[in-house]
Amino acid sequence: MSIVKEFKEFAMKGNLVDMAVGIIMGAAFGKIVSSFVSDIIMPPLGMLMGRVDFKDLVIVLQPGHPAAPGVAAVKEVAIKYGLFLNSIIDFVIVAFAIFIVIKQLNHLRALAVSQEKAEPTTKECPFCCSAIPIKAARCPACTSELVPGATGVAV
Numbered sequence: 001m002s003i004v005k006e007f008k009e010f011a012m013k014g015n016l017v018d019m020a021v022g023i024i025m026g027a028a029f030g031k032i033v034s035s036f037v038s039d040i041i042m043p044p045l046g047m048l049m050g051r052v053d054f055k056d057l058v059i060v061l062q063p064g065h066p067a068a069p070g071v072a073a074v075k076e077v078a079i080k081y082g083l084f085l086n087s088i089i090d091f092v093i094v095a096f097a098i099f100i101v102i103k104q105l106n107h108l109r110a111l112a113v114s115q116e117k118a119e120p121t122t123k124e125c126p127f128c129c130s131a132i133p134i135k136a137a138r139c140p141a142c143t144s145e146l147v148p149g150a151t152g153v154a155v
Contacts, residue, residue: 030094037089057082 010016038055046052057080064076122131130141138145 029097030090033093033097034086034090037093038086041089042086054082054085057085 042054046054058078059081060076060078062074062077064074067073121134123134123136124130125132125139125142125144125146127144128139128142130139132139132141132146136146
């Protein structure tokens, strides 16, 4: 098998395509959450804290200055903790949304499992009290003939 065919087979497997779609959707969701935090949540929060724009919250380690004749320009060196706070809030919102989705998926899985378990697969033979399949017409232990469709009724 050629390398191109092997790669095509690998790339077209269902899991890989599903993963790619998940990554793309996750990136888009991340952008939406980032916009939600920076454009909707942070402005009112900054206003409540005395008209502070979180993007501007910095600790200046070295002030910068523009170039002058004979002096090179120096860029400002600062710790931008306001942007870091925005990122933390983004992360918390994304993590909470993923938590809710996973919680719902687990609930649906548990519901499906409980529905599977709710339907009995065996019945008791009225003569020998052995467990037999629901659809059995004759008990394999005592060979008693059972009425089709009835549970625990012998002929």
